Amino acid sequence: MADQLYLSLWFPNFRLETLPQALTGVLRQFATISADPRVAAASAYPIDFTESPTYQRIYVTDDRAAETPDTLAAAIDSAVAEATEGLHDDMAYEFEMKWNLWFPEAKAPDEEAPEPDDLPDDLEDSFEDIAPRKQPIPFPSKPGEEKTIDAGWKRYPTSVRFIGFGPEFEQSGYEQNGHIRVDFGLDTPWVLEDEELDKNAAKHIQQNVEMLLAFTLLVEKHCNISSRLLWTESGEPLAEKLIARLQRLN
Template identity: 60%
Template sequence: MADQLYLSLWFPNFRFATLPETLAGVLRQFATVSGDKRVAAASAYPLGFTESPTYQRLYVNDDRSETGEESSIENAVAEATEQLYEDMAYEFEMKWNLWSPTIEDTEEGLEAVWKEQPSTVRIMGFGPQFDDASFDQNGHIRVDFGLDTPWILDDEVLEAAESSTANSDAAATYIQKNVEMLLAFTLLVERHCGISSRLLWTESGEPLVQKLIDRLQRVN
């Protein structure tokens, strides 16, 4: 079953006034891995996770945008956090390309065809009074990778992968590529962002590492 995947980050002696700079630092590490330094969207949420954003901006990152300066990390963070409130959370969306399969019905049966697909990652920084100080559990900054399916294949893809040795080898290869992207980002944050601790976790509480081992054993 698909599961939501998060990375929570805590910082030593964290001061709320440094949140914009800290967020920008994490965003820059993500950009290093993704190869795209542009922010796709920025939002500011009041009070708790169920509230509607009081600030939201979607950036045009295609041929219509001339320089990309408006969607740069520095500009997007500065605009969204211009007014810092302790009961607010500030979220930034960025994209990276992960390998994803589509199932095609061929003469040999179901086959998984792998392509790089854009995937949205949301990086959120929390004020100390947001959602009853939930940063104690969520981290001063939390990275939401979306569903864990790029790393943990669903059953339909697994069945297609198991149908032939070629499919099985491809699945293992592309899962590994996606895992390398995830690890590269995590290691860059550890090295360059001055964190005190981190936690990679799923919404269900099931350990990602064990799920990875189980999936890779099936396709190997």
């Protein structure tokens, strides 16, 4: 069964006034591995998520917006500054961005992704920290290079939500959720539990995992966090689910 996947981040000596800077840093790291470095939407929620947002903006991020004020405002610094202009202890600030993940074409999201960018070179081999790979996995660096391994698969834009919590939001829920929580959505791109795995599918799942790991390591390296936790709503570790899936291959 598909499970929600999250990354919780805690910062040393956290104070509310440092939240915009922390959010900006995390979003910038995500932008380095995302096909689109712009913020797609921003919201501010009072008290808890059952309340209507007091601030909400959806940015125009398609090609038509290339030279518009909306595109300029969608820059990470501007988007965070605008959404957090009124900082309050009982508010949560949410930002949406997109990255490109592999999906079987039969299960494709609605919108096809543009060609993906490279991952940072120093993170290319980091997947071994989660599960051993049987052979090297090429990272697409030129348009069309991924076509050697993409039989029946394509990259599609997938939304990721970044939520910064005020200390009194949801009765101090940030102590458990993290000062910032990243919501990756369902773990389907990394596990594909309802798919019959072959070596081709395993390669694409591994590339999705490498994207996830690359972002996590970039945050750890550049965002001055004190701790992090990658977790699922059910409590079942993603690494164990992934290894169990890959071990089914002959």
